[in-house]
Amino acid sequence: MISANSASAEKWNLRLYTAGQSPKSLAALANLKRVCDEHLAGRYTIEVVDLLKNPRLAKDDQIVAIPTLVRKLPEPLRRLVGDLSDTERTLVGLQLRPRS
Amino acid sequence: METVNPTLENELQHLRERLQEAEEMHRAISHGEVDAFVVGPGGNGRVLLLANAYQRYRQLVERMQQGAVTATPDGQILFANQRFADMLDVPLAQMYTAPLESYVGLGDRARLSRFLMLSARDSRIEVELARRDGSSIPIRLSVASFADGYATVLVTDLRPMQWPSLAVGALDSIRTSVEKLNRSLAGDAAARDTLRDISEEINGLARMIDQMLDVEAMGGPRK
Numbered sequence: 001m002i003s004a005n006s007a008s009a010e011k012w013n014l015r016l017y018t019a020g021q022s023p024k025s026l027a028a029l030a031n032l033k034r035v036c037d038e039h040l041a042g043r044y045t046i047e048v049v050d051l052l053k054n055p056r057l058a059k060d061d062q063i064v065a066i067p068t069l070v071r072k073l074p075e076p077l078r079r080l081v082g083d084l085s086d087t088e089r090t091l092v093g094l095q096l097r098p099r100s
Numbered sequence: 101m102e103t104v105n106p107t108l109e110n111e112l113q114h115l116r117e118r119l120q121e122a123e124e125m126h127r128a129i130s131h132g133e134v135d136a137f138v139v140g141p142g143g144n145g146r147v148l149l150l151a152n153a154y155q156r157y158r159q160l161v162e163r164m165q166q167g168a169v170t171a172t173p174d175g176q177i178l179f180a181n182q183r184f185a186d187m188l189d190v191p192l193a194q195m196y197t198a199p200l201e202s203y204v205g206l207g208d209r210a211r212l213s214r215f216l217m218l219s220a221r222d223s224r225i226e227v228e229l230a231r232r233d234g235s236s237i238p239i240r241l242s243v244a245s246f247a248d249g250y251a252t253v254l255v256t257d258l259r260p261m262q263w264p265s266l267a268v269g270a271l272d273s274i275r276t277s278v279e280k281l282n283r284s285l286a287g288d289a290a291a292r293d294t295l296r297d298i299s300e301e302i303n304g305l306a307r308m309i310d311q312m313l314d315v316e317a318m319g320g321p322r323k
Binding site: 025056058063067079080083 | 121125131133134135136137145146155156
């Protein structure tokens with residue numbers, strides 16, 4: 001597991017799969033930016049992939065439900081499904097906080 | 101001490117992660133945290149939006165001042181907004197599955213059919229909308245989107261765009277009358293001054309309308 005300490009030097013590459021500007025997609029992006037600004041300031045990139053424009057891209061990361069966040073880096077790859085409204089769950093899912 | 105086969109250990113770890121992901125997805129779905137799904141095999145997936153994902157846009161379309169209609173290639177109305185129903189003075193519920201061509205003038209129906217069959221984004225035609233009371237409204241149909249064989253068309257009432265031209269015509273007519281009056285009042289200086297003032301006001305109004313027409317022309321070509 002990546003601890004907060006070991007994560008401090010790493011670059012984070014995140015990809016958020018959205019469905020246009022659906023309410024849950026917008027909420028997920030807003031929640032993700034907030035979490036990243038608080039916990040990964042200056043060390044993250046977010047790529048937004050709009051599956052309404054190009055649904056074929058869903059295959060790359062085996063996306064089934066939208067929104068889905070994929071942590072590409074640091075490895076291992078992790079997927080978080082949903083609008084990321086539960087900050088605690090998001091931090092645990094991204095392995096920025098240990099599972100209690 | 102019992103040793104565990106490393107391959108089995110890795111497989112077990114992989115399956116645990118897959119299970120965790122599946123449980124997480126189940127939780128997100130049951131908590132209403134997703135509003136779309138990717139369905140379909142392999143790279144041919146399609147995105148299906150849940151009804152609540154459309155809600156905001158639906159409200160926007162329902163309340164906008166332009167008419168909106170989604171029709172099948174053979175012209176059946178699948179969706180129309182309130183504004184379009186108001187233009188026709190027909191109850192909205194009555195329009196669903198009705199042929200769109202029944203709401204345009206007889207002379208425009210063949211053109212409308214071709215337009216719906218060959219719809220391409222940004223294509224447009226102008227037709228007469230046939231209202232229930234027998235009157236008609238000039239409208240422009242513009243394709244906003246075309247997907248799965250269905251054209252979503254914006255309906256613009258062209259009457260407001262014709263008003264400046266009508267106003268220019270009316271002003272020209274008034275100007276002619278004033279000039280005629282001016283000639284017949286050749287000997288009355290006070291009346292001529294008053295008429296000159298009226299004439300200048302008319303010219304000012306005409307310039308204002310010309311400017312309005314220029315602004316409109318910059319916003320998009322008038323067909």
